[in-house]
Amino acid sequence: MVQRLSEPWKTLMTQHRPLHPLSATLLFAGAAFLVATAVTRTGRRKSVNHRRDDAPVSASRVSTPEDGVVVAAAVTIDRPREELYAYWRRFENLPSFMENVEAVVPEGDHMRWTISAPAGQTVDLVTKITEDRESELIAWRSVLDSEIETNGRVQFRSLAEGRGTAVEATIRYVPPAGEIGRLVAKLFRKEPKVQGRHELKRFKMLMETGEVTTAQFHTPQNGSTGD
């Protein structure tokens, strides 16, 4: 399809074009080094480093190298947090709203993620749960010999009566070394934040409406995702 757009919009439309498959992945799959994170009384994420206010670390204008690459996003979902936690905690469910996660298979207390990569390849990632508080929080990190090193956490916070649950996800990662690392680093430079928002929005759609919204009207012929 040929696009005909007015100039200022070309940039925006380009941004909206699908991100590279691999970028999605890493988002919820992870990050290599862990920066100290404190959870305030209200449950908001807050870095203990260099911060003079109560804003989430992802909104910082002054991130330092020690912060690593931080991707964070939040959505409000009009469902009880118990239900949201339970769905996420079954990691096998994650591919239903994470576009490029092909499968998550529990292996004892570890999870094996299969992530689709360019040219029909897949990348494997093994994580273990580092913190698990019923209906509140799940945190995970990759095991040492994983192809990608990452850590992440998702938090479920009840809002005022009738307002649902705030779901806040934070992922930190350091681009790995080697061949994959160079590719990953390239892909990651600008996309993961966008992908993170998309994944959480799809989670919201699925939990609130029972389906992930699509504007397609027929199944694409070539079997691509139609993006």
Next chain:
Amino acid sequence: MRALTWHGKHDVRIDTVPDPEILNPRDAIIKVTSTAICGSDLHLYDAVIPGMMAGDILGHEFMGEVVETGPKSTLQKGQRVVVPFTISCGQCFFCKKQQYSACDNSNPAETQDLTEPLYGHAIGGLFGYSHLTGGYAGGQAEYVRVPYSDVGPIIVPEELDDEQVLFLSDILPTGWMAAENAQIEPGDTVAVWGCGPVGLFAIQSALAMGAEQVIAIDHYPHRLDLARGLGAEGLDYTQTKVGEALLEMTGGIGPDAVIDAVGMEAHGFAPDNVLDVVKQKVGMVFDRGHVLREAILACRKGGRVSMPGVYGGYLDKFPLGAFMQKGLQLRTGQTHVQRYTDNLMKEIRKGKIDTTFLISHRLPLADAPTAYKNFHERQNEWTKVVLRP
């Protein structure tokens, strides 16, 4: 199937495209029996709305027969339905507050990126109205995939014809909400700029809500006649100083409520578009900013401004001082269609609201490209076009 597709400025064609399919559990497929061209479709035709891609199927005012349903749809095959142009999930924070056009879930995640930087938040999904609102295929086609079909579509009683109910899809509730936003009190004078379909329905609704006097402002003689037919007085702005006339007609106090229903949407969405469009529009046709400025200056102190006309970007020289010093209120927004359809359907059934007076042309879908051209060039006579696939 056959469908009207957009290919660029003043270039729409009837193409053969794939048939729609059920893709999500709450979907339904509608076989379109009637579909209208909206004034706002002309802004797509003029290519002033960004986010269009060649091949997009237009049309957001349509109705038809249910021919296929997903497992979670509440519709049944064979039912006749009118489909609201706003796509609403019914289950998010906004839908539960009946702010249906603000639905958080109906615009897919990827296309939400297009309006977030502009507005601070993504806007909801609409049929056939660019990728800013999701890029959904529209209703100027033989068939349409309707998502969340358990929330939007309104079942049509057998005794009513298509033409009696088709405008429940957009312009009738839009005109109604415009009048509701004017918070009309008995004895009020309401001034309405623009006698297109939305303006005319706003006039009809304002009178139904108890307005004492409605003054309609336009320059097309036929449209002013239609307004008069509904019970309004007409002002032709090419012959009359509108501000002075309004003062005199209201004993110097000014209209209690003013409605900007010009509905040009023509300012585009980006700052540079805005400037260009403003330059284009100054002259014989209404300039959006001009209407809103004139309306604010005309409105009485402590009065209400209702703005059903669609704006996309920024507006220059908004008379903020007059607005503040006179203590005005402004209400606006895309129509929360589903909030109004049940009541309006009842009024139509009782014979209290007639919408068919508006229709000037009835044509087969195959003639849609010609219909666009005529609707665009001959607005005086071509007030509303209904297409039949």
